[in-house]
Amino acid sequence: MTDASPTSHSNVTDPVRHGYARYEQQASRWLGRYTQQGGQVFCGAGCFACCNMPIRVSLAEALIMTAALNPEQARAVEAHARAAVANARTARSDEQYVQRHRDEVGYCPILNRETGGCSQYAARPTRCRDTFSAFPATYCESGSLERMTRREQAEYRREVARTPGTDGELHFIAPLEHLSEPIWVAAARAMRQEWGIEVWGDFWLLTTLGADPKFMGAVTRGDTRAAWQLASGRGLAHRALLEME
Ligand code: SF4
Numbered sequence: 001m002t003d004a005s006p007t008s009h010s011n012v013t014d015p016v017r018h019g020y021a022r023y024e025q026q027a028s029r030w031l032g033r034y035t036q037q038g039g040q041v042f043c044g045a046g047c048f049a050c051c052n053m054p055i056r057v058s059l060a061e062a063l064i065m066t067a068a069l070n071p072e073q074a075r076a077v078e079a080h081a082r083a084a085v086a087n088a089r090t091a092r093s094d095e096q097y098v099q100r101h102r103d104e105v106g107y108c109p110i111l112n113r114e115t116g117g118c119s120q121y122a123a124r125p126t127r128c129r130d131t132f133s134a135f136p137a138t139y140c141e142s143g144s145l146e147r148m149t150r151r152e153q154a155e156y157r158r159e160v161a162r163t164p165g166t167d168g169e170l171h172f173i174a175p176l177e178h179l180s181e182p183i184w185v186a187a188a189r190a191m192r193q194e195w196g197i198e199v200w201g202d203f204w205l206l207t208t209l210g211a212d213p214k215f216m217g218a219v220t221r222g223d224t225r226a227a228w229q230l231a232s233g234r235g236l237a238h239r240a241l242l243e244m245e
Pocket residue numbers: 050051052108109110111112117118119120121124125128
Protein backbone atom coordinates (compact mmCIF):
# COMPACT_ATOMS: atom_id res chain seq x y z
CA MET A 1 0.00 0.00 0.00
CA THR A 2 1.32 3.46 -0.79
CA ASP A 3 0.45 6.61 1.05
CA ALA A 4 -1.58 7.80 -1.96
CA SER A 5 -4.27 5.16 -1.36
CA PRO A 6 -7.75 6.19 -0.10
CA THR A 7 -6.79 4.85 3.32
CA SER A 8 -3.55 6.81 3.46
CA HIS A 9 -4.79 9.26 6.11
CA SER A 10 -2.60 11.85 4.46
CA ASN A 11 -4.22 14.68 6.42
CA VAL A 12 -2.52 13.36 9.53
CA THR A 13 0.62 11.91 7.97
CA ASP A 14 1.58 14.87 5.74
CA PRO A 15 2.25 17.29 8.62
CA VAL A 16 4.49 14.63 10.19
CA ARG A 17 6.35 14.07 6.92
CA HIS A 18 6.93 17.83 6.63
CA GLY A 19 8.17 17.81 10.21
CA TYR A 20 10.63 15.02 9.39
CA ALA A 21 12.01 16.97 6.40
CA ARG A 22 12.38 20.14 8.46
CA TYR A 23 14.02 18.22 11.29
CA GLU A 24 16.60 16.65 8.96
CA GLN A 25 17.66 20.11 7.75
CA GLN A 26 17.81 21.64 11.20
CA ALA A 27 19.58 18.65 12.78
CA SER A 28 22.11 18.58 9.97
CA ARG A 29 22.92 22.29 10.48
CA TRP A 30 23.14 21.81 14.25
CA LEU A 31 25.43 18.80 13.87
CA GLY A 32 27.66 20.71 11.43
CA ARG A 33 28.21 23.47 14.01
CA TYR A 34 28.64 20.97 16.86
CA THR A 35 31.32 18.95 15.13
CA GLN A 36 33.09 22.11 13.88
CA GLN A 37 33.40 23.13 17.51
CA GLY A 38 34.95 19.77 18.40
CA GLY A 39 31.79 17.90 19.42
CA GLN A 40 31.63 14.19 18.62
CA VAL A 41 28.68 12.07 17.54
CA PHE A 42 29.14 8.31 17.59
CA CYS A 43 25.96 7.27 15.74
CA GLY A 44 26.46 5.99 12.23
CA ALA A 45 25.62 3.39 9.62
CA GLY A 46 25.64 -0.12 11.00
CA CYS A 47 25.17 0.86 14.63
CA PHE A 48 21.92 -0.38 16.15
CA ALA A 49 22.66 -0.36 19.89
CA CYS A 50 19.49 1.64 20.64
CA CYS A 51 17.14 -0.32 18.32
CA ASN A 52 15.94 -2.43 21.26
CA MET A 53 14.50 0.52 23.18
CA PRO A 54 10.72 0.88 23.64
CA ILE A 55 9.43 3.61 21.32
CA ARG A 56 6.41 5.83 21.90
CA VAL A 57 4.77 7.43 18.86
CA SER A 58 1.60 9.10 17.68
CA LEU A 59 -0.71 7.10 15.45
CA ALA A 60 0.00 9.75 12.79
CA GLU A 61 3.63 8.64 12.78
CA ALA A 62 2.85 4.94 12.98
CA LEU A 63 0.66 5.19 9.87
CA ILE A 64 3.71 6.24 7.86
CA MET A 65 5.42 3.00 8.85
CA THR A 66 2.22 0.98 8.31
CA ALA A 67 2.14 2.18 4.70
CA ALA A 68 5.80 1.32 4.12
CA LEU A 69 5.90 -2.29 5.38
CA ASN A 70 5.66 -5.36 3.20
CA PRO A 71 3.42 -8.22 4.46
CA GLU A 72 6.31 -10.18 5.96
CA GLN A 73 7.53 -7.14 7.87
CA ALA A 74 3.98 -6.39 9.00
CA ARG A 75 3.70 -9.89 10.50
CA ALA A 76 7.03 -9.47 12.29
CA VAL A 77 5.94 -6.07 13.64
CA GLU A 78 2.69 -7.58 14.93
CA ALA A 79 4.60 -10.36 16.71
CA HIS A 80 6.82 -7.70 18.28
CA ALA A 81 3.74 -5.74 19.37
CA ARG A 82 2.30 -8.85 21.03
CA ALA A 83 5.58 -9.41 22.87
CA ALA A 84 5.50 -5.78 24.04
CA VAL A 85 1.92 -6.23 25.33
CA ALA A 86 2.89 -9.42 27.16
CA ASN A 87 5.79 -7.57 28.76
CA ALA A 88 3.54 -4.67 29.80
CA ARG A 89 1.04 -7.06 31.36
CA THR A 90 3.58 -8.62 33.70
CA ALA A 91 6.17 -5.87 34.30
CA ARG A 92 6.19 -4.72 37.91
CA SER A 93 7.66 -1.28 37.18
CA ASP A 94 8.54 1.04 34.31
CA GLU A 95 12.20 0.16 34.83
CA GLN A 96 11.50 -3.56 34.53
CA TYR A 97 9.35 -2.95 31.46
CA VAL A 98 12.19 -1.09 29.70
CA GLN A 99 14.84 -3.58 30.77
CA ARG A 100 12.84 -6.60 29.62
CA HIS A 101 11.88 -4.86 26.40
CA ARG A 102 15.54 -4.39 25.60
CA ASP A 103 16.73 -7.82 26.74
CA GLU A 104 13.79 -10.12 25.99
CA VAL A 105 11.39 -8.49 23.52
CA GLY A 106 14.57 -7.54 21.72
CA TYR A 107 15.54 -5.68 18.62
CA CYS A 108 13.02 -3.97 16.37
CA PRO A 109 12.03 -6.38 13.59
CA ILE A 110 12.48 -3.59 11.03
CA LEU A 111 16.21 -3.71 11.72
CA ASN A 112 18.27 -5.52 9.10
CA ARG A 113 20.57 -7.55 11.33
CA GLU A 114 22.95 -8.34 8.47
CA THR A 115 23.74 -4.73 7.63
CA GLY A 116 22.85 -3.17 10.97
CA GLY A 117 20.70 -0.67 9.07
CA CYS A 118 17.05 0.28 9.37
CA SER A 119 15.19 -1.38 6.50
CA GLN A 120 12.58 1.42 6.53
CA TYR A 121 14.88 4.36 7.12
CA ALA A 122 12.66 6.93 5.40
CA ALA A 123 9.64 5.90 7.48
CA ARG A 124 11.34 5.56 10.87
CA PRO A 125 9.68 7.49 13.68
CA THR A 126 10.86 10.63 15.47
CA ARG A 127 12.53 8.81 18.35
CA CYS A 128 14.76 6.96 15.88
CA ARG A 129 15.64 10.26 14.20
CA ASP A 130 16.42 12.41 17.21
CA THR A 131 18.52 10.04 19.34
CA PHE A 132 22.21 10.87 18.99
CA SER A 133 24.99 9.69 21.24
CA ALA A 134 27.95 11.80 22.32
CA PHE A 135 29.61 8.61 23.67
CA PRO A 136 30.57 5.35 21.91
CA ALA A 137 27.86 2.74 21.30
CA THR A 138 28.89 0.58 24.23
CA TYR A 139 27.33 3.20 26.52
CA CYS A 140 24.00 2.85 24.65
CA GLU A 141 23.79 -0.92 25.15
CA SER A 142 21.26 -2.42 27.51
CA GLY A 143 22.56 -2.59 31.08
CA SER A 144 25.78 -0.69 30.33
CA LEU A 145 25.42 1.73 33.22
CA GLU A 146 24.30 -1.00 35.64
CA ARG A 147 27.38 -3.06 34.79
CA MET A 148 29.75 -0.22 35.78
CA THR A 149 31.45 -0.14 39.14
CA ARG A 150 30.66 2.82 41.40
CA ARG A 151 33.90 4.43 40.43
CA GLU A 152 33.13 3.98 36.71
CA GLN A 153 29.66 5.42 37.23
CA ALA A 154 31.13 8.48 38.96
CA GLU A 155 33.59 8.92 36.09
CA TYR A 156 30.75 8.51 33.57
CA ARG A 157 28.75 11.25 35.30
CA ARG A 158 31.76 13.58 35.35
CA GLU A 159 32.42 12.91 31.66
CA VAL A 160 28.76 13.53 30.75
CA ALA A 161 28.73 16.76 32.75
CA ARG A 162 31.71 18.13 30.84
CA THR A 163 30.50 17.04 27.39
CA PRO A 164 28.78 19.90 25.55
CA GLY A 165 25.31 19.10 24.20
CA THR A 166 24.28 16.58 26.86
CA ASP A 167 21.69 17.37 29.51
CA GLY A 168 24.33 16.70 32.16
CA GLU A 169 22.72 13.38 33.16
CA LEU A 170 22.97 11.08 30.14
CA HIS A 171 25.27 10.91 27.13
CA PHE A 172 22.62 11.69 24.51
CA ILE A 173 22.58 15.03 22.72
CA ALA A 174 19.72 16.97 24.23
CA PRO A 175 19.26 19.85 21.72
CA LEU A 176 18.70 17.32 18.93
CA GLU A 177 15.83 15.83 20.94
CA HIS A 178 14.35 19.27 21.59
CA LEU A 179 14.51 20.10 17.88
CA SER A 180 12.00 17.32 17.17
CA GLU A 181 9.30 18.74 19.44
CA PRO A 182 7.46 20.47 16.54
CA ILE A 183 6.88 17.01 14.99
CA TRP A 184 5.03 15.85 18.12
CA VAL A 185 3.01 19.06 18.18
CA ALA A 186 2.13 18.80 14.48
CA ALA A 187 1.00 15.18 14.92
CA ALA A 188 -1.20 16.06 17.91
CA ARG A 189 -2.80 18.97 16.08
CA ALA A 190 -3.42 16.98 12.90
CA MET A 191 -5.03 14.05 14.76
CA ARG A 192 -7.23 16.40 16.77
CA GLN A 193 -8.34 18.27 13.65
CA GLU A 194 -8.97 15.19 11.55
CA TRP A 195 -10.37 12.72 14.09
CA GLY A 196 -11.25 14.85 17.12
CA ILE A 197 -9.03 12.60 19.24
CA GLU A 198 -5.36 11.87 19.76
CA VAL A 199 -3.94 8.35 19.70
CA TRP A 200 -0.49 7.64 21.14
CA GLY A 201 1.33 4.53 22.22
CA ASP A 202 3.76 1.79 21.40
CA PHE A 203 5.32 2.07 17.95
CA TRP A 204 4.85 -1.57 16.88
CA LEU A 205 1.36 -1.83 18.33
CA LEU A 206 0.12 1.31 16.56
CA THR A 207 1.87 0.33 13.33
CA THR A 208 -0.10 -2.94 13.47
CA LEU A 209 -3.44 -1.36 14.38
CA GLY A 210 -2.94 1.28 11.68
CA ALA A 211 -3.41 -1.48 9.09
CA ASP A 212 -6.72 -2.61 10.63
CA PRO A 213 -9.58 -0.96 8.70
CA LYS A 214 -12.07 -1.48 11.55
CA PHE A 215 -9.78 0.05 14.11
CA MET A 216 -9.00 2.96 11.80
CA GLY A 217 -12.70 3.37 11.03
CA ALA A 218 -13.42 3.81 14.74
CA VAL A 219 -10.51 6.24 15.13
CA THR A 220 -11.65 8.24 12.12
CA ARG A 221 -15.09 8.59 13.75
CA GLY A 222 -13.44 9.66 17.00
CA ASP A 223 -14.98 6.63 18.69
CA THR A 224 -12.38 5.75 21.33
CA ARG A 225 -14.60 3.13 22.96
CA ALA A 226 -15.06 1.17 19.74
CA ALA A 227 -11.37 1.56 18.87
CA TRP A 228 -10.38 0.20 22.29
CA GLN A 229 -12.75 -2.75 21.95
CA LEU A 230 -11.35 -3.60 18.53
CA ALA A 231 -7.77 -3.44 19.82
CA SER A 232 -8.76 -5.46 22.85
CA GLY A 233 -10.44 -8.11 20.67
CA ARG A 234 -7.12 -8.56 18.89
CA GLY A 235 -5.19 -8.81 22.16
CA LEU A 236 -3.52 -5.49 21.41
CA ALA A 237 -4.91 -3.23 24.12
CA HIS A 238 -2.94 -2.19 27.16
CA ARG A 239 -3.39 1.15 28.84
CA ALA A 240 0.36 1.85 28.90
CA LEU A 241 0.75 1.06 25.20
CA LEU A 242 -2.46 2.47 23.73
CA GLU A 243 -3.63 5.90 24.84
CA MET A 244 -6.65 7.58 23.29
CA GLU A 245 -8.10 10.88 24.41
S1 SF4 B 1 12.44 1.71 13.03
FE1 SF4 B 1 14.52 1.44 12.24
S2 SF4 B 1 15.82 2.89 13.42
FE2 SF4 B 1 13.87 2.63 14.54
S3 SF4 B 1 14.21 0.99 16.04
FE3 SF4 B 1 13.37 0.03 14.18
S4 SF4 B 1 15.18 -0.60 12.98
FE4 SF4 B 1 15.90 0.89 14.52
